[in-house]
Amino acid sequence: MKVYYPSIKNGSAKELEGSIYVITFFVSETPWAMNEKMDLFKHVREAESWLEGKAKEYGKTLRFVNGVHGLFEPFEIDIVPDYNSGTPQTDIAKKYLKAAGCPSDTAYPEWIKKNSGCDQSLVFIIANKEGRGYANPIYWESDGPEGTILYHSENNKLIASSIIHEFLHLFGAIDLYETDVQTADNSARMEKMYPKEVMHNHYFPLTELVISPLTAWLVGLSDNKESWFETFLPK
């Protein structure tokens, strides 16, 4: 597996520094109460503040600028991406940018700059249904819009730490729990070193969650590459 590592500094979300435009879309196939969307947007702000605070600890200035679609009125789009019914869609960011008024796939950096003044950006879709969230980092090309989707339902409410986890993927972070990226041994290793690391297990209060030196290095918060990182990096 060589897929995750090269996403460092690729795509529209390169590193956790400077000003980053987050374009959030609320999408639903059924009517969705505005109050609930407002509450969810508070989680987006919470996640962003947490990341801004962590960046500050590393001496970086980070600021998120927000654009929101579908909050006051339903956002008209013909697809609400679904993970459970098949493979994850890889071009969600492009589709949603276009629906938000971006003239073409290649015009997005200028369009982002004009709308927000930011050089970096990410698309964030909050879907009002059951599903398993995922991120679409850009692996190989140097540029292109990056996006992530998370689901919210009565049984599986969206929480701020899930937003943090997926956003970090777009900046180059890798999963540190047992997946096709990490072995069970590696997951156990991380559990000993940083049990509350956000890419390992994010189900902790925000005040307890941490970013390990490995994740900090992957997302550009630190230049300090420690020798133990190698064990966790996709070969």
Ligand SMILES: [Zn+2]
């Ligand atoms: Zn993950």
